[in-house]
Amino acid sequence: GEDVEQSLFLSVREGDSSVINCTYTDSSSTYLYWYKQEPGAGLQLLTYIFSNMDMKQDQRLTVLLNKKDKHLSLRIADTQTGDSAIYFCAESMDNQGGKLIFGQGTELSVKP
Amino acid sequence: DTAVSQTPKYLVTQMGNDKSIKCEQNLGHDTMYWYKQDSKKFLKIMFSYNNKELIINETVPNRFSPKSPDKAHLNLHINSLELGDSAVYFCASSQNLGEKLFFGSGTQLSVL
Numbered sequence: 469g470e471d472v473e474q475s476l477f478l479s480v481r482e483g484d485s486s487v488i489n490c491t492y493t494d495s496s497s498t499y500l501y502w503y504k505q506e507p508g509a510g511l512q513l514l515t516y517i518f519s520n521m522d523m524k525q526d527q528r529l530t531v532l533l534n535k536k537d538k539h540l541s542l543r544i545a546d547t548q549t550g551d552s553a554i555y556f557c558a559e560s561m562d563n564q565g566g567k568l569i570f571g572q573g574t575e576l577s578v579k580p
Numbered sequence: 581d582t583a584v585s586q587t588p589k590y591l592v593t594q595m596g597n598d599k600s601i602k603c604e605q606n607l608g609h610d611t612m613y614w615y616k617q618d619s620k621k622f623l624k625i626m627f628s629y630n631n632k633e634l635i636i637n638e639t640v641p642n643r644f645s646p647k648s649p650d651k652a653h654l655n656l657h658i659n660s661l662e663l664g665d666s667a668v669y670f671c672a673s674s675q676n677l678g679e680k681l682f683f684g685s686g687t688q689l690s691v692l
Contacts, residue, residue, distance in 0.1 A: 498678075499678065499679060499680075501680075501681075503683075505621075509685055509686070510584075510670055510683040510684050510685040510686050511623075511670065511672075511681075511683040512683070513680060513681065513682065513683075516680060554621060556623065560678035560679070561678070562678065564636075566611075566628075566676070566677030566678020566679070567625045567628065567636050567638070567678060568625065568678060568681060570622075570623040570624075572620070572621065572622055573621045573622075573623075
């Protein structure tokens with residue numbers, strides 16, 4: 469089936485690290501994505517990882533992929549108040565025309 | 581320059597009316613999409629087009645008709661609007677199916 473699961477809320481203090489977790493179902497996905505949505509805005513592609521990678525680092529962002537457990541995480545180092553947003557995990561369904569299946573989003577709240 | 585632009589940003593209308601949302605991308609991408617985001621922030625694909633050809637039609641009522649006059653445009657026409665159509669509709673584009681989608685800023689549709 470198609471199911472991408474995330475926890476709904478995460479609250480951290482400014483300067484701490486944030487870790488947002490996601491589980492997915494399709495082991496054939498070529499790409500897994502993290503998108504950020506600020507209030508009233510569209511989705512911004514933050515980062516992505518190929519399914520043959522375990523880790524990808526991009527400045528303050530670190531993506532970890534555990535294919536065996538179908539688990540994806542996004543770590544934001546030195547979290548800032550401007551990082552407050554909803555973060556969506558998504559997998560591409562390669563055997564279904566490449567459509568993206570999104571998780572329900574994790575609302576990250578960063579307190580000063 | 582906005583990469584994926586959709587108009588209008590807000591659309592308030594009465595039940596039973598017909599309305600259209602327009603989308604244009606200037607990224608030179610071959611694939612365009614419509615996604616629907618409900619009040620719980622859940623995102624679901626509605627349609628995808630590749631080079632003006634319909635690729636995905638995700639069991640959307642046939643009151644919704646996408647039209648792609650060229651590969652840079654994908655418009656969404658909705659007939660006989662219902663209360664349950666109230667949502668935010670996002671247009672997106674990518675170079676290839678399912679790869680790195682770039683989203684517009686959304687159209688908030690309110691059906692009264």
